[in-house]
Amino acid sequence: MQAHTLVWFRRNLRIRDNAALSAAVKRGLPVAGVWVAQGSSEIPNPRQDWFHYQAAAALHGSLAARGVALYAVNRVEELPALATRLNVQTVIADEAYTSPEIGQDNRIWRILDEQGVAFERVNDRTVFAKADIMGSHGAPYTDFPHYKEAWLALFRQRFGGQDGGGGHTEIFQTTSVEMPPFPAWNGQQDMVSAQRGGEDEADKQWRHFEENIGFYPIMKDFPARKGTSRLSAYLSAGCISPRVLAAEAAGQGADAWLDNLIRRDFYQQLAYHRARIEPEFDAESAPFSDDLTERWRQGKTGFPLIDAALRSLKSGGWLHPALRSLTAEFLCGVLHQPSEYGIAWFAAQQTDFDPALNEGNWQTAARNARRHSIDIIQTARRLDPAGTFVRRHIPELAHLPVNLVHTPWLASSEIDAHGYPLPVVAP
Numbered sequence: 001m002q003a004h005t006l007v008w009f010r011r012n013l014r015i016r017d018n019a020a021l022s023a024a025v026k027r028g029l030p031v032a033g034v035w036v037a038q039g040s041s042e043i044p045n046p047r048q049d050w051f052h053y054q055a056a057a058a059l060h061g062s063l064a065a066r067g068v069a070l071y072a073v074n075r076v077e078e079l080p081a082l083a084t085r086l087n088v089q090t091v092i093a094d095e096a097y098t099s100p101e102i103g104q105d106n107r108i109w110r111i112l113d114e115q116g117v118a119f120e121r122v123n124d125r126t127v128f129a130k131a132d133i134m135g136s137h138g139a140p141y142t143d144f145p146h147y148k149e150a151w152l153a154l155f156r157q158r159f160g161g162q163d164g165g166g167g168h169t170e171i172f173q174t175t176s177v178e179m180p181p182f183p184a185w186n187g188q189q190d191m192v193s194a195q196r197g198g199e200d201e202a203d204k205q206w207r208h209f210e211e212n213i214g215f216y217p218i219m220k221d222f223p224a225r226k227g228t229s230r231l232s233a234y235l236s237a238g239c240i241s242p243r244v245l246a247a248e249a250a251g252q253g254a255d256a257w258l259d260n261l262i263r264r265d266f267y268q269q270l271a272y273h274r275a276r277i278e279p280e281f282d283a284e285s286a287p288f289s290d291d292l293t294e295r296w297r298q299g300k301t302g303f304p305l306i307d308a309a310l311r312s313l314k315s316g317g318w319l320h321p322a323l324r325s326l327t328a329e330f331l332c333g334v335l336h337q338p339s340e341y342g343i344a345w346f347a348a349q350q351t352d353f354d355p356a357l358n359e360g361n362w363q364t365a366a367r368n369a370r371r372h373s374i375d376i377i378q379t380a381r382r383l384d385p386a387g388t389f390v391r392r393h394i395p396e397l398a399h400l401p402v403n404l405v406h407t408p409w410l411a412s413s414e415i416d417a418h419g420y421p422l423p424v425v426a427p
């Protein structure tokens with residue numbers, strides 16, 4: 001068998017601006033790809049598995065059209081045997097950021113090393129790599145405003161307002177000896193997710209959002225409207241490159257939206273350095289309550305916007321950014337329950353689940369909840385002024401007038417709330 005370079009596609013399921021693929025093509029040997037169906041997360045998330053499967057199947061087609069085979073294996077332990085079979089000299093993967101994945105990489109690296117196969121990792125998940133932006137004395141930034149300042153300075157210096165890197169790897173030379181078919185889906189069948197995985201789908205979503213990106217600063221705070229990009233699942237699976245998006249957003253002066261991509265890099269580097277936003281805090285939690293956390297998970301707390309948000313997350317796998325923060329702060333600051341229960345629930349539900357982003361944002365929410373008390377009703381009226389989001393997800397309350405939709409417990413006894421519960425804690 002002729003020698004090969006093997007690209008291990010993980011959270012970079014795309015062709016455009018794929019640094020791992022680019023590095024492999026540059027080596028000059030025929031290139032093959034591998035995708036591992038089983039992720040490294042310990043918490044099952046069938047919706048995300050399905051989305052990644054769709055994205056990998058689309059990638060299989062695009063690579064095949066360029067003469068590159070994509071092998072799908074079930075478990076990461078199968079990768080070294082594939083490397084032997086294809087006479088692979090180097091495996092190239094996108095850089096991992098969280099401890100479980102880095103641990104897995106180290107185990108695979110040792111096995112490959114014994115086989116005489118090199119294992120390289122390149123940055124494909126963020127705009128800047130894990131150690132590109134460091135604070136004084138080489139310590140990672142743990143506060144966002146300072147990180148953002150350093151990020152923007154490096155961005156101007158490196159990209160200088162030009163194309164951020166969409167040009168990587170378009171034509172491949174490679175001719176694979178075999179073209180394995182992509183396996184049929186053998187996971188759960190009944191997942192509901194509003195989006196299909198894949199690079200073309202990601203591009204379509206971006207182009208659609210781009211037309212309205214100028215309205216983002218005013219539209220982003222209304223969950224009932226489609227004012228945010230809904231690119232998170234695509235970014236999380238790597239169907240679209242954050243470098244390309246950052247360059248395009250900067251080119252259009254979309255600073256408020258660019259902020260989100262900087263935040264994404266911020267949380268990834270925090271996870272890599274195992275740094276925290278602030279030291280671990282012994283929260284003065286109320287005793288853990290199975291009942292309270294279960295009501296929170298199922299959207300039965302008696303606070304309409306919180307419940308609408310959690311029901312929508314459970315049914316569709318995506319939640320508006322303002323509602324992720326609100327529901328997280330509610331769990332920690334109003335129900336006084338440990339954030340671990342929220343972290344695990346979001347990990348199991350979100351199609352866009354990313355351990356670094358999930359954990360980092362929960363740290364921020366827990367910190368905010370400690371620092372300020374939240375006025376749930378006022379916030380609900382600000383985010384959902386006409387009650388549209390609540391009515392969409394809580395049919396029991398759909399008939400309530402706007403002045404009661406966020407406070408159904410104030411309705412007179414003649415108005416039927418169809419079994420919707422009273423608030424679990426005093427409002």
Ligand SMILES: Cc1cc2nc3c(=O)[nH]c(=O)nc-3n(C[C@H](O)[C@H](O)[C@H](O)COP(=O)(O)OP(=O)(O)OC[C@H]3O[C@@H](n4cnc5c(N)ncnc54)[C@H](O)[C@@H]3O)c2cc1C
Nearest residue numbers: 228229230231232260264321324325328352353354358361
């Ligand atoms: C408690 C909590 C948990 C979260 N867990 C995840 C997660 O597992 N996966 C995930 O992708 N996002 C997570 N987020 C961040 C954010 O809520 C989602 O990225 C956002 O809701 C996705 O919608 P959008 O693509 O329309 O966002 P937009 O507003 O259009 O933002 C564009 C992109 O920027 C990134 N981004 C936006 N906000 C943040 C943020 N606060 N932190 C980091 N990156 C951000 C996302 O990649 C997003 O797709 C979490 C937020 C909170 C408060």
